[in-house]
Amino acid sequence: MIDSLRGQNLLDLGDLSREAIVEVLDVAESFVEVNRRTVKKVPALKGRVVASLFFEESTRTRLSFETAAKRLSADVLSLAVASSSVKKGESLRDTIATIDALGIDAVVLRHRSSGAARQVSRYVPHVRVINAGDGLHQHPTQGLLDAFTVRAALSERRGVPAASTGADLFDGLRVLIVGDIMHSRVARSDVDAYTALGAQVHLCAPATLLPTEVATWPVSIEEDFDEALAWADVVGLLRLQHERGSGVFVPSTAEYTLTHGLTLDRARRLKPDALILHPGPMNRGVELDSRVADLPASLVTRQVASGVPVRMAVLFLSVAGTTKEERR
Amino acid sequence: MSDVLVRGGLVVGVDGAERVDVLVRDGVLADRGPSLDAPAGARVVEAGDCWIGPGFVDLHAHLREPGAEAAETIESGARAAAIGGYSLVVAMANTEPAIDSAALVEYVLSRGSRACVEVAVTGAITVGRRGESLAPMAEMAALGVRLFSDDGVGVQDPAVMRRAMLYAGALGVRLGEHCEDERLVAGGSMNEGVLSSRLGLVGRPAMAEELMVLRDIELARWTGAAIHFLHLSTARSLAMVASARREGLDVTSEVAPHHFTLDESACADFDPLFKVHPPLRRAEDVAALREALVRGEVDAVATDHAPHPPESKDLPFDEAPAGVLGLEHAASLTYEALGSEECDPRRFFDLLSRGPARVARVRPEDPRPRHGGHGGALRVGDDANLVVFDPGARWVVDRDELHGRSRNTPYHGRAMRGRVRATIARGVLVVDDGELT
Numbered sequence: 001m002i003d004s005l006r007g008q009n010l011l012d013l014g015d016l017s018r019e020a021i022v023e024v025l026d027v028a029e030s031f032v033e034v035n036r037r038t039v040k041k042v043p044a045l046k047g048r049v050v051a052s053l054f055f056e057e058s059t060r061t062r063l064s065f066e067t068a069a070k071r072l073s074a075d076v077l078s079l080a081v082a083s084s085s086v087k088k089g090e091s092l093r094d095t096i097a098t099i100d101a102l103g104i105d106a107v108v109l110r111h112r113s114s115g116a117a118r119q120v121s122r123y124v125p126h127v128r129v130i131n132a133g134d135g136l137h138q139h140p141t142q143g144l145l146d147a148f149t150v151r152a153a154l155s156e157r158r159g160v161p162a163a164s165t166g167a168d169l170f171d172g173l174r175v176l177i178v179g180d181i182m183h184s185r186v187a188r189s190d191v192d193a194y195t196a197l198g199a200q201v202h203l204c205a206p207a208t209l210l211p212t213e214v215a216t217w218p219v220s221i222e223e224d225f226d227e228a229l230a231w232a233d234v235v236g237l238l239r240l241q242h243e244r245g246s247g248v249f250v251p252s253t254a255e256y257t258l259t260h261g262l263t264l265d266r267a268r269r270l271k272p273d274a275l276i277l278h279p280g281p282m283n284r285g286v287e288l289d290s291r292v293a294d295l296p297a298s299l300v301t302r303q304v305a306s307g308v309p310v311r312m313a314v315l316f317l318s319v320a321g322t323t324k325e326e327r328r
Numbered sequence: 329m330s331d332v333l334v335r336g337g338l339v340v341g342v343d344g345a346e347r348v349d350v351l352v353r354d355g356v357l358a359d360r361g362p363s364l365d366a367p368a369g370a371r372v373v374e375a376g377d378c379w380i381g382p383g384f385v386d387l388h389a390h391l392r393e394p395g396a397e398a399a400e401t402i403e404s405g406a407r408a409a410a411i412g413g414y415s416l417v418v419a420m421a422n423t424e425p426a427i428d429s430a431a432l433v434e435y436v437l438s439r440g441s442r443a444c445v446e447v448a449v450t451g452a453i454t455v456g457r458r459g460e461s462l463a464p465m466a467e468m469a470a471l472g473v474r475l476f477s478d479d480g481v482g483v484q485d486p487a488v489m490r491r492a493m494l495y496a497g498a499l500g501v502r503l504g505e506h507c508e509d510e511r512l513v514a515g516g517s518m519n520e521g522v523l524s525s526r527l528g529l530v531g532r533p534a535m536a537e538e539l540m541v542l543r544d545i546e547l548a549r550w551t552g553a554a555i556h557f558l559h560l561s562t563a564r565s566l567a568m569v570a571s572a573r574r575e576g577l578d579v580t581s582e583v584a585p586h587h588f589t590l591d592e593s594a595c596a597d598f599d600p601l602f603k604v605h606p607p608l609r610r611a612e613d614v615a616a617l618r619e620a621l622v623r624g625e626v627d628a629v630a631t632d633h634a635p636h637p638p639e640s641k642d643l644p645f646d647e648a649p650a651g652v653l654g655l656e657h658a659a660s661l662t663y664e665a666l667g668s669e670e671c672d673p674r675r676f677f678d679l680l681s682r683g684p685a686r687v688a689r690v691r692p693e694d695p696r697p698r699h700g701g702h703g704g705a706l707r708v709g710d711d712a713n714l715v716v717f718d719p720g721a722r723w724v725v726d727r728d729e730l731h732g733r734s735r736n737t738p739y740h741g742r743a744m745r746g747r748v749r750a751t752i753a754r755g756v757l758v759v760d761d762g763e764l765t
């Protein structure tokens with residue numbers, strides 16, 4: 001268990017204690033202000049080199065990380081390996097060694113294989129490794145930014161600064177995660193984040209999209225989607241992967257929408273103040289109705305906006321490895 | 329070929345053990361008795377604290393030749409085998425190309441005849457191990473092949489397996505099956521369960537193995553064929569095979585050292601060194617395998633020795649090839665699993681030598697291998713294939729001190745108990761004092 005991300009790798013949110021997660025959220029709050037300035041830059045990582053290594057293309061996540069690194073004044077080496085010569089079967093160790101030879105302080109790694117970030121962290125122990133999504137395993141910064149977004153929304157409602165609330169607003173919070181849990185690294189990171197912070201997490205999905213041995217997860221399984229919606233304070237929807245969905249794990253996307261889509265009709269069952277999240281990109285009309293996505297309860301655009309300060313906080317803590325006091 | 333006198337050891341026979349000296353001359357066990365005199369020029373192996381038994385027999389070694397000589401060759405694999413106490417290794421058929429014809433069998437046997445231990449061959453069941461049409465088993469059997477397997481994968485199509493069983497039954501040969509339904513394993517890379525669920529790795533369910541064990545027991549009952557279950561890894565698989573055996577079906581089975589010493593938790597850090605097929609299972613399964621060994625419910629410990637070059641283990645977990653080295657540690661791990669000081673030496677030699685020799689059906693009258701006496705009772709006049717095992721030895725595995733071409737051992741740094749001191753294969757002292765001669 002890591003009690004502070006300072007100087008540590010971020011590989012798996014399950015490694016982080018409640019204190020460590022709250023620290024990231026608090027530091028991220030302090031960076032929100034930077035992002036509102038005309039000059040959106042602090043010198044925190046001046047002279048440091050952050051490589052972003054995306055073996056699997058994700059423009060939005062890569063841009064979010066690179067923007068975060070640049071706002072911390074780091075030099076960014078962007079390697080879109082997904083489209084280059086690195087193909088299935090190439091040694092992870094060789095690729096990382098080549099990049100390490102350029103002199104880097106941190107690597108932000110996205111990979112189609114579960115565990116790739118953990119493996120890379122063994123090959124380059126002197127480099128900080130930030131997992132930007134590995135296979136079906138983890139997407140830790142997504143879990144952090146989801147928690148950050150929820151905390152910001154709830155604290156605004158109460159009219160208190162988010163950074164003063166610690167994990168209090170998560171105490172007993174009812175979080176429902178819906179959809180393709182089995183194939184979702186976001187779900188694994190979300191469950192880790194919310195449960196560490198003290199929320200109750202329920203999952204709802206067609207049985208074929210629940211992970212094996214889900215009974216051993218620190219969650220409850222909801223069979224009735226309508227009841228689950230009425231119960232929840234926060235609803236996190238997951239993207240249905242079409243290639244996995246149609247005819248393989250569920251009969252069709254239409255049937256998925258019928259059983260587990262957040263239609264306008266179903267949205268009426270939600271509590272009036274319930275919050276809706278989706279990590280994007282959305283399949284409008286599949287996981288959720290377009291009109292639901294645009295309801296005030298939807299935090300989808302705020303999630304995207306939270307990405308930069310949260311990733312700034314992660315990079316700052318992990319790479320600079322300094323205390324809050326030193327930063328001031 | 330100089331004479332060898334093994335002095336002072338406990339010679340472990342079929343019915344009991346006695347402390348006698350053993351003299352090897354001209355390839356045969358020439359004499360046994362108390363206080364034999366060393367003939368002039370004889371090599372003397374002092375075996376005071378050691379067990380002497382028939383040389384070990386490995387039913388399941390991937391020697392990689394032809395096709396992947398960077399990982400292992402027949403010659404380098406034989407060296408590792410000798411260090412591990414083996415006098416006979418049966419080379420698995422999944423080379424490139426697969427051993428699916430008389431010509432390839434001849435090739436491996438001829439390379440094997442120059443290696444430092446005896447090499448026998450498993451032939452493929454189907455052409456190219458593709459699971460479609462039967463390989464020419466009769467022409468391979470004529471060269472002494474007694475075991476056939478598409479290992480790497482099992483024969484997926486039950487109609488093909490039925491036909492293979494009927495055909496093999498008539499030839500009097502045995503089929504070895506890698507039991508995993510490939511559709512159920514769905515390209516997975518570790519045991520399906522609590523850990524795979526958390527790690528986001530696609531799992532290979534125990535059920536994928538068990539369904540195929542069940543299927544093949546029923547097909548064997550139907551066809552009357554002899555079947556050998558390779559590397560069984562779950563408690564239920566063992567139970568099904570034990571019950572089939574009690575019914576009198578001609579089923580045999582083996583377990584691999586990694587399956588009875590390591591459990592799935594070894595995969596928690598995504599280190600591909602621990603990736604094997606079938607996968608490392610739950611701790612309960614590991615315990616069941618160890619119990620089955622102690623009770624003698626499996627016929628053999630077989631290594632599933634699977635060398636891979638280092639770069640292949642630097643791939644992501646799901647892309648890395650499956651398999652670990654086994655020949656050099658199997659005896660020590662078996663000794664440990666049988667309870668170390670509690671280890672019954674007869675069970676030990678049953679599992680490592682006599683049992684697998686029965687499965688391999690290697691007989692002195694077989695055309696190949698030429699030196700046919702393996703897993704024997706150590707009677708005067710028998711072919712001399714012997715191992716001297718020191719149960720009191722302590723050692724630590726160092727991947728840089730292995731004798732094959734690859735280093736993919738999952739046991740680097742592990743403290744071991746019991747070690748092979750000497751190996752006599754085809755009457756020649758090939759390992760003395762733990763070193764190749």
Ligand SMILES: [Zn+2]
Pocket residue numbers: 479480481506558559605606
């Ligand atoms: Zn196999």
